[in-house]
Amino acid sequence: MFEFIGKNIKRIDAKDKVEGKAIYPQDIYIEGMLYGFTVRSKFPHAFIKVDVSEAEKVDGVVKVFTYKDVPGKNHHGVVLKDHEVFISKKVKRIGDPIAFVVAKSKEIAEYAASLVKVEYDILPAVFDPEEAMRENSPKVHDKDNVFYHFKIRKGDVEKAFKECDVIVENVYKVPMVDHAFLQPEAGVSYIDEDGKIVVIASTQYPHFDQEEIAQALGVSKDLVKVLTPAVGGAFGGREDITLQIHLAIAAFTLKRPVKAVYSREESFIAHSKRHAMKMYYKTGATKDGKLLALEAKIIGDSGAYASWSMNVLRKAAVHATGPYVVENVKIDSFAVYTNNPFTGAMRGFGATQVPIAYEQQMDILARKLGLSPIEIRLKNCFKEGSETATGQILEKVALEKCIEELKRF
Amino acid sequence: MNLKACYRPLTLKEALDYLEEYKDKSKIIAGGTDLIIKLRKGNINPQVLIDISFINELKGVLEVGEYMEIGCGTTFYDLASCILLNERLKGLKDAARSVGSPQIRNRGTIGGNICNASPAADSVVPLLALDSILTLESKKGKRKIYLKDFFKDKGKTDIRDDEILTTIKFKTPTKNQGLGFYKLGLRKSLAISRISFSVFLEIDDINRIEIIRVASGSVGKFPMREYKIENYLTGRILDEDTLNTALEILEKDIYERLNGRNTARFKSIAAKGVFKKALLKALCLAKGGGKIED
């Protein structure tokens, strides 16, 4: 028996939260701090030229940062370093950060941002991943837009489909959606008494941010300290860097505290999205309802940057059969660059999209076979010792129990 | 934002003085639930705000003879909970209750909803079905205008820049009459109307429609009366065939109105369902002695 495990211990952060005392980054005010506002791309694909001179003349503007002002590496990214801190030559999506205006007040910063001149030399853009897969499509990163292809091959699907009594084939589509956490991104950066660059931000992974900030500043990791006060929801949307590096560069360069708070709209534009996917599914079963073969092609729209796309499309493929034993499986998943908003982690991470397909396939099959939705699932579901599509042997599987529970609904 | 001054007049006279002085340089603010968003987005850029939310004479509901008169500064919350408005006016209360959220209903006013002239203005639709009359006042005097004639285009009304909408009035429904409202939103609260209908109905003992006024929201540039269906139904006995013909008329009319827009087909179909629900409510109120038996 446990003393503390399994007990409804009151959340230890709840008291501060119900009293309004929990501190989120936007709640931090430091005497003499400056405010930053981000200038973002208005076009999805274009070469740019930036002129900040008018903005810098505005009374109260301290400095306008562009790629030229990045002390270290002008890049970041959770897997591939394909994001630029500030765009140097080419914007690849609407919302790409171009400049960061730092001023004495947020109103001045926002006003001056409107005076940053960006000249766009518009390029042909691509928004549909399947179009982006074609050879002659516009290239988002000057290379093949398909940057990840993951395969699962198990058994012999061609042969198995011939043995199926029922085959169901459909195409499913899911859109990009947003985490819509309630707290828009906000952060404060300053240099502390030990000379460390402190970044206070709502993030899911402070140690990774620390590394990325240090790289962009060109300093050792130990010189950067990331503090994570209360975080107002994340759901994967705070995996990628948004304002952390901008703030750190500004504070590091100006030696003054700098704060930035995104509006809801900027929050939508700045962070990743859940992958839109197109899922081609073909599922076959015998007349007694046993799944024999499954073939799926899953195309994920990565948008302008890779973020976690490889991992997301891999997870989608691994979960593409659903929690069912299928001996013959052929799955291909692709991550494709487009000039759409970039997609990354969001609750479920690829395993959220595929059930829209595989669970509807199960119901369609059940109906054709005259089985109830519960029956067909119990017949095929993973059990102790089952083998997954990747050949993994499962132990400790409580799935049957879960499904049985649904009989009492 | 380019605001130079904000005023809080306590009387209508005072407010009209400010308005006379600043005219198009100023904007009237009451609840502010729409105006502040426009201000911050830069859609409007007044130098002066005249806040009429402190003027008591513009708030509340009055019974004046056979009319009900609503002050433009009456909030949706006050409207929804007003005991002077009888059950036959449930459609108006339902509309007020369907606006935004409790927070919005506590601030937003009926006058603001009308003057914004948004196609999706929830409370305007039942007021149209009630054939309401607006009173507009300026330093020069008062004038009256039917609500149905008030809207000129999306976001545009007949109000002059020295005028304030002061009251909205309509005849109190009586025996055999009822007002229904239904709104189709994308969720059950904080919903912007995809489409809404209100029906004012007077029906006699043999189900002959004596009077019917139908108004719609979100199927045109502004909330409007649906005359075609009104004309068809007036004087007819409400039975299955009549209803089906009426629905066909409505569907066709709305489809033509929205032709070219990608929502045309959806809205013309949805309009039938939403109209029927509003009609059913109006019918229940008219027939059920002012009560809806849910």
Add this chain to the structure above:
Amino acid sequence: MYRRIKKVLGGDILKKRGKGIGVTFYGTGYGNGFPDVSRAYARLLEDGKVEILVGATEVGQGAKTVMVQIASETLNIPIEDVILVNEDTSKAPDAGTAAASRQTYNSGNAVKIACENLKDNILQEAKKILNVNSKIGLVCEKGSVYVKTYPSKKVSFKEIANINNNLKGEGVFIAHTTQMDENGQGAPYWPYTFAACAVEVEVDTETGEVTILRAKLVLDVGKAVNPTLVEGQIDGGFAMGVGYALMEDVGLKDGKMLNSSFEKYIIPTSLDIPNIEKVLIEYPEDTAPYGAKGIGEPVLLPVAPAILNAIYDAIGVRFYEIPVTCEKILLQLNKG
């Protein structure tokens, strides 16, 4: 007559009800052999309390509370005696990201190991202080160590800390997964968490409106560290699933998001969500801290498909594209 008109006008007969289920699984962690490492330190403080340093972010999911419960359990000390430090990269060690439903499992394991190591060091010190010949007969309870067969022979954590102020424990946990081969064969994730969901919906065939009438969600949790927190995840995941199935889409047009505000990007409100019957199936996972698996993402996965299957059951229309808005429903019902 009146009644017949009412019937013509519809009402409840035009509302169709249907039930649907969704069953899903989810593999925890980065996976595919990627070094998925969580680190934690435990330290005995001067006042006898224990400091846990772990860089697991509290994003609202309850990581702080869960880490403290695991530490309390392992050291058998009250919740108040655990001081958690997770907000500062210069103090707390890297515990990986607060994602992939990995904190309870991965960092929970790291905290548990750190506390076990600290406990071992505390017992070692207590052995000396109490002058006994082995740690074996010693019991850790409520911030003290005593001899099981002779309980009055006892020393508190505070007294131990005053004698040795350098008692620590480190915990490192690396999730075991393999990299898959060119045929996608291997053991890419561990553990897997299962979930099953049933919903009943009502579809208004005249307006296309969908109402979720009731729902049930069954979750394989391994062991619930804190059932209230698990239930909170279920409720939240359910709501997100409702949004995914029925409402949400950023609305892309030529790379531009049309729905980049809360006015246009619609998420469920309190009136869109029913109460949910929740069933937690406890079947402890051997490699997990006290058997507890990650559940933050698994709770979401079966919800949207269950709703889609319920809509089909209600109106006989299959939707291959989400979100299933009133518009899509009406157009499908009026096809041809």
Add this chain to the structure above:
Amino acid sequence: MKIELNVNGKDYSIEIEEHLRLIDLLRDKLNLTGTKEGCGEGECGACTVIMDGRIVNSCLVMAFQAHKSKIITIEGVEDEDIKNAFIEEGAVQCGFCTPGMILAAKSLLDKNENPSEQDIREAISGNLCRCTGYNKIVSAIKKAAEIKRGGRNV
């Protein structure tokens, strides 16, 4: 311009800029940062405060409009029953919507000591929450009402 108002029982006479909203006044000038800004357009309710007895979105009230008003923010909520119920029922996750939720709950319970579940859901229907799915917030408010009634059913 100058306005006078009472916030959490304290009188203020304060010089403000015309363009200031009530939320800016509370957060930037009075340091009452418990009031959160989630969207700036009245769609999320995170900025909810009680103004003269009714909940409003403080992002949709101009500061000058709050002249002579009585404002209660989360810092001024003395009602421990509601706060405790939120903690005990698990109604708090990320916490960003929590202050607004508590003010909506307080406003409801101030008027209705025995609200139905529907009343409660209506009362918080202007407050978005992305974490909790609302159910535990609803049960917390139900529980707070019970405690206030001393377990009585009215």
